Amino acid sequence: MPIQSVERTAAPDDIFAILKRDGVVIIRELIDRAVMQDVMGRVAPRLAERKTGGGEFFGYRKRAIGALFSLGPELAQLPLNPTVQSLADQVLGPTCNTYQLHATGAIQVWGGGQNQPLHRELDAYTPFIKLNPDDPEHILFFMFAGSDFTAENGATRLVPGSHRWPADRRATEAEVAQAAMPQGSVVVWLGKTLHGLGTNATDRPRTGLFFSFSVGWLRQEENQYLAVPVDIAKDLPERLQQLLGYQAHGTFLGWVDGRQSTLQTRPTALDLFEDVEGVGY
Ligand SMILES: O=C(O)CCC(=O)C(=O)O
Ligand SMILES: [Fe+2]
Structure with missing residues (x-):
């Protein structure tokens, strides 16, 4: 089943309905290309300082950085986007008083690697939180296309519907779909949705900017107080400070x-x- 995509003008309730049904949705060109290029101006030099690697779990050919919201005020537009906030309100709002940033970063996939094993963001809590399709959501993930994402350059692989699966069901290749989308688009998935980075068979890197949110009563995956310490956080928009956990x-x-x-x-x-x-x- 392909990943359903919508235009950025789609009603937030309609986007939420797809996300609830499929566990994943693409919002095309949510951020203007020009804005994304400014954002990439902050991110690309930091990625360039990193070596490619990542071992088997990351397919050997990725470069990555964390602490996305320490990089500059331009980045704030991504989590504060009204569609992003509305989806987080709808998915996580019923399960917490406040949700928080969970993990953040950029993942650049270079040619010659291999697919990442399919996994769920909820796996970080194994064995303390058991996968139960009927439980409310703990985590919501946003992956923005910092460059175009294509099937050839390693666009994220996702399994629509897998948020409803039991833990022991394995996905077949026919059940995997790729989040092909132009720069500035975002693919959104639930903490229970199976996914992984793809293989880049081109000679240009694929760059994704990601952040996830989790319910505010859970331990954050990335320590946001150290990733974005007070001296940087004090100059960020108040709503972003709150999302970081302040x-x-x-x-x-x-x-x-x-x-x-x-x-x-x-x-x-x-x-x-x-x-x-x-x-x-
Ligand atoms: O970069 C991607 O496309 C997905 C990465 C991912 O799922 C992860 O690092 O957990
Ligand atoms: Fe992941």
Whole structure:
């Protein structure tokens, strides 16, 4: 089954319905090419400093960086895009008070490698969270095309419908579809959807920019407080600070010195946190 794709003008409810049904959806050219080129201006030099590698799990020919939101204010447009936020609200909103950035980075696939084994983002919690198709979602993943993604250059391989499968069902090649899409598009998938990077059979790299969100009561895959420390985070939009985790989840998770944590009032280190609602410690 191919991956269904929609234009960026599609209604968020319709995009959500496809994502719920198939576990994956492509939104074509969600970000203008010119904007993506600015973003790539920040990302490409950092990737160029990395060696290709990654072992069997990453197909031997990838270059990667993390800490995407430490790279510059241009990057903020991706997670703050209204369609991105609306999907995250719909998928994760019912399972948490606030969701958070989970893992971020860029993955560049060079020629001559091999397919990544199909996996689920939820696998990071094995054996503590069991795969159960009926459980609510914990993770939502966005992979933006920093370059065009094609079947030949290693576009992400995904298995539509696999978010409903039992853990022991293996995908056949006929069940795998590739997220071919022009630069600026995004492929969105659920934490339970099987996927992996593809093989690049061309002589030009494929570059994807990714971030995932998880429910705010779960341990983040990438430590966002170290990836984007306070001195960088303080200059980012307030909503992005919150997504990075500089906020509490409800009253009892993520408090500091008995207070809700935010970066909005920060004249001194000791004055980092605003007393929005003391929890009485
Ligand atoms: O780069 C891609 O296309 C997918 C990468 C991926 O799934 C991963 O690194 O977990
Ligand atoms: Fe993955």
